[in-house]
Amino acid sequence: MSPSPQKPSLSPASPPPIFAARGLRKVYHTGDLNVVALQGVDLDFHTGELAVLLGASGSGKSTLLNILGGLDIPTSGSLHYKGWDLSGGGERTLTQFRRNCVGFVFQFYNLIPSLTARENVALITDIAPDPMKPEDALDRVGLSHRLDHFPSQLSGGEQQRVAIARAIAKKPEVLLCDEPTGALDVNTGITVLEAIERINRELGTLTIVITHNAAMSAMADRVLHLSDGHIVKESRNAERASVSSLQW
Ligand SMILES: Nc1ncnc2c1ncn2[C@@H]1O[C@H](COP(=O)(O)OP(=O)(O)OP(=O)(O)O)[C@@H](O)[C@H]1O
Numbered sequence: 001m002s003p004s005p006q007k008p009s010l011s012p013a014s015p016p017p018i019f020a021a022r023g024l025r026k027v028y029h030t031g032d033l034n035v036v037a038l039q040g041v042d043l044d045f046h047t048g049e050l051a052v053l054l055g056a057s058g059s060g061k062s063t064l065l066n067i068l069g070g071l072d073i074p075t076s077g078s079l080h081y082k083g084w085d086l087s088g089g090g091e092r093t094l095t096q097f098r099r100n101c102v103g104f105v106f107q108f109y110n111l112i113p114s115l116t117a118r119e120n121v122a123l124i125t126d127i128a129p130d131p132m133k134p135e136d137a138l139d140r141v142g143l144s145h146r147l148d149h150f151p152s153q154l155s156g157g158e159q160q161r162v163a164i165a166r167a168i169a170k171k172p173e174v175l176l177c178d179e180p181t182g183a184l185d186v187n188t189g190i191t192v193l194e195a196i197e198r199i200n201r202e203l204g205t206l207t208i209v210i211t212h213n214a215a216m217s218a219m220a221d222r223v224l225h226l227s228d229g230h231i232v233k234e235s236r237n238a239e240r241a242s243v244s245s246l247q248w
Helices: 061-068 090-101 117-125 134-140 156-168 186-203 214-219
Strands: 019-030 033-045 050-055 076-081 102-105 174-178 206-211 222-227 230-236
Touching: 019 061, 033 061, 033 230, 050 061, 050 214, 061 174, 061 206, 090 102, 102 156, 117 134, 117 156, 134 156, 134 186, 156 186, 174 186, 186 206, 186 214
Parallel strands: 050 206, 050 222, 102 174, 174 206
Antiparallel strands: 019 033, 019 076, 222 230
């Protein structure tokens, strides 16, 4: 373990973390320029937790989420998910990890326009080892009445909920959400966050949501503040606020 002033969040009563990141550093090389996006991050995450990762633009949030999701690897430091070495295990390990363990939700929904909601979700359920039915996934995000609608026939919030259904249909242990409400107005954003919170609560999926929006902190178990590539503050909520009470 690399020495660092940042303390991992394990309390004595906690079960072992499923993610353990130590000294994560990420440097992007672009021409002559080196951008240090992460400067030595130590973090643990536990099953069932809902964590909000807050930070200004450029603070390193997406870089961290992409590394946690196996879309990228750190320049140095280590990342373990259960028994898997995601920092040094190679592309095959990352592919297996992404395919079996992680669902992603991004700001833009990336649905296939020529497929219905059900068919967009079925794209994933057709290749996952033990998926839920597309109809069940869409039911969990409150879209049972929109199964045969095409993306162009759905509102932005509904499209994002289809994207969430697609992400959770393979029953991932981890759900990673990068600015899931960034393109939505407040009320629509609330319905999307309600869907995410419900998935976390009902399925016990470790859920990490990144946002600029400090108001979302109240819905989390734990809030991590990222600044300039460092975790500068970590706090826990004694209770999670209901999503419908959030305002911004
Ligand atoms: N592929 C890349 N190549 C070079 N630099 C990059 C790359 N991706 C990110 N960066 C830089 O790394 C830093 C962190 O970027 P990152 O996208 O992780 O921040 P962020 O907190 O998610 O920002 P935002 O909220 O604006 O999405 C920024 O300075 C960014 O310009």
